[in-house]
Structures are given as structure tokens and as C-alpha cells.
Amino acid sequence: MTTNKKIIISHSGADNYQKALELSNKINIPMQQIETDDSICLLVTSSGLQIIAPAISKKPFELNLTKLISEFQKQQEIKKHPLSMAIGLKKKKCLIYDMTAGFIKDSCLLAYLGHKVVAIEKNPVIYEIAKSAQEKIKDTSPKLDLSIVNADSINFINKHQKPDIILIDPMFPKDKKTALVKKPMQILQAITTGENQSENNLMKAALLNATCKVIVKRPKNGPYINDKKPELQITNNQSTRFDIYLTSS
Numbered sequence: 001m002t003t004n005k006k007i008i009i010s011h012s013g014a015d016n017y018q019k020a021l022e023l024s025n026k027i028n029i030p031m032q033q034i035e036t037d038d039s040i041c042l043l044v045t046s047s048g049l050q051i052i053a054p055a056i057s058k059k060p061f062e063l064n065l066t067k068l069i070s071e072f073q074k075q076q077e078i079k080k081h082p083l084s085m086a087i088g089l090k091k092k093k094c095l096i097y098d099m100t101a102g103f104i105k106d107s108c109l110l111a112y113l114g115h116k117v118v119a120i121e122k123n124p125v126i127y128e129i130a131k132s133a134q135e136k137i138k139d140t141s142p143k144l145d146l147s148i149v150n151a152d153s154i155n156f157i158n159k160h161q162k163p164d165i166i167l168i169d170p171m172f173p174k175d176k177k178t179a180l181v182k183k184p185m186q187i188l189q190a191i192t193t194g195e196n197q198s199e200n201n202l203m204k205a206a207l208l209n210a211t212c213k214v215i216v217k218r219p220k221n222g223p224y225i226n227d228k229k230p231e232l233q234i235t236n237n238q239s240t241r242f243d244i245y246l247t248s249s
């Protein structure tokens with residue numbers, strides 16, 4: 001793993017020792033007692049993975065996709081979400097690759113809209129957190145057509161079927177407003193600190209492989225990736241902009 005942060009694995013109760021040991025061997029992260037410094041601990045519990053990051057939050061963090069999906073269900077206007085609008089409201093079920101899966105919130109929205117989504121995440125810790133959260137929504141209704149892959153998405157897309165649509169959400173550059181970033185995003189940033197986000201290469205690979213369009217999530221006033229002007233843009237009232245590049249001929 002290439003990260004500057006100290007990441008450790010621990011477990012709650014003797015019952016979870018074996019699972020924690022297997023995870024430790026799988027992703028090559030040491031098992032240790034939880035510390036109170038700025039390390040990040042992946043805590044294996046009977047109900048899934050929790051993240052203890054004292055430097056970010058006093059409370060343990062658990063990625064709760066059940067709550068996220070029930071929020072989608074409550075929102076009558078989910079089709080007016082800027083990402084839904086960027087995808088378009090065609091009835092056709094599209095194959096979508098999310099090249100920067102992270103905590104798979106965007107992937108869940110796309111799958112909730114009825115598409116087949118492959119969420120690709122290269123960081124093994126983030127992948128395990130997302131996978132553990134996904135296990136819990138396997139039987140929720142509607143059943144999401146969502147799979148998660150632990151791979152570098154540039155390698156992955158060169159070896160697999162070309163998707164209709166590709167989503168890229170590279171880490172936003174840190175600015176003076178970093179303090180405003182929500183806690184889950186701070187955890188994601190802390191775990192992936194020091195990794196090359198390779199957004200220019202992600203963009204090049206996406207444009208070569210998507211048969212319909214590439215959607216790039218950007219800070220509202222951020223520069224275009226590779227200085228490439230999109231054909232369309234959708235901006236919400238908050239901090240995000242979606243740049244849309246049409247690739248169909």
C-alpha cells in the first residue's frame with residue numbers, strides 16, 4: 001500500500017479475530033490495538049467494518065448505504081439530481097463504469113436509477129469498506145445491479161467490454177475550504193493521501209472507451225481536466241459541477 005497514514009486493523013470481541021486476521025493478510029495491513037493518535041483503524045465488527053479515525057472524528061464511521069438508498073426512496077425528485085440529469089432519462093438500461101468508486105455513493109445512485117454499474121476502486125482499504133457496506137444492501141429493494149472491483153480502472157477498462165457511460169470523480173484539489181469537507185470525504189482523503197490520482201490518464205482512457213459519454217465530477221469553479229471543454233455541463237447550487245463529454249459518433 002502506498003499511503004503516508006498509518007493504517008491498522010483491529011477487531012471487536014474474540015468472535016471477529018479470525019475475520020480481522022484474514023483481512024490483515026489479504027490487504028497487507030498490520031493487526032494492532034486501536035491507538036489514540038492520528039492512525040486510522042479498520043475495526044472488524046460482527047456487523048461489518050467501522051473506521052476509527054480520532055484525528056477526524058470522535059465517533060466511529062460506518063458507511064451506511066441502507067440509509068443512502070432510503071434517502072433516494074424518499075426523494076421524489078431523485079431524477080432531478082444533477083448526476084441523474086447528466087446520465088439522461090432514457091429508458092434504456094446502460095452499462096456504466098464508475099472509474100473512481102470511493103465510497104460508491106454515486107455508483108449506488110446510478111444503480112438505483114436502473115443501470116448496470118461496475119464500481120472500480122484501486123485502493124484496497126477503500127474497496128474493503130465499500131464491499132462491506134454493499135454486503136448489507138444485497139437484499140434491499142429495489143435490488144441494485146452493482147458490482148465492485150478492486151483494480152486500477154485504467155487497466156480494467158482496457159481488458160473488459162466497453163461501457164456506454166463512464167463516470168470519473170477524482171479527488172477535488174485541497175483548497176482553503178477543506179475544513180468544509182464532510183467527515184466521510186476527510187476519511188477517504190486521509191486513506192488515499194499520497195496516491196497518484198492520475199486524473200489526466202483516467203480522462204484519456206475514459207474518452208477512448210465509453211461508447212456514449214463520459215461524465216466528470218468537478219468542483220464548481222475547478223478547471224477542466226486536460227483543459228478539455230465539455231459539450232455539456234450541469235451544475236447544482238452547491239459545490240459540484242458535472243462536465244459531460246459525448247463520445248458516440
Ligand SMILES: C[S@@+](CC[C@H](N)C(=O)[O-])C[C@H]1O[C@@H](n2cnc3c(N)ncnc32)[C@H](O)[C@@H]1O
Nearest residue numbers: 100101102103104105106121122152153169171
Ligand atoms: C473522490 S473519490 C470518489 C468518491 C465517489 N464518487 C463516491 O461516491 O463515494 C475518488 C476515488 O477514486 C479512487 N481512484 C483514483 N484513481 C483511481 C484509478 N486509477 N482506479 C480506480 N480507482 C481510483 C481513489 O482511490 C478514491 O477512492
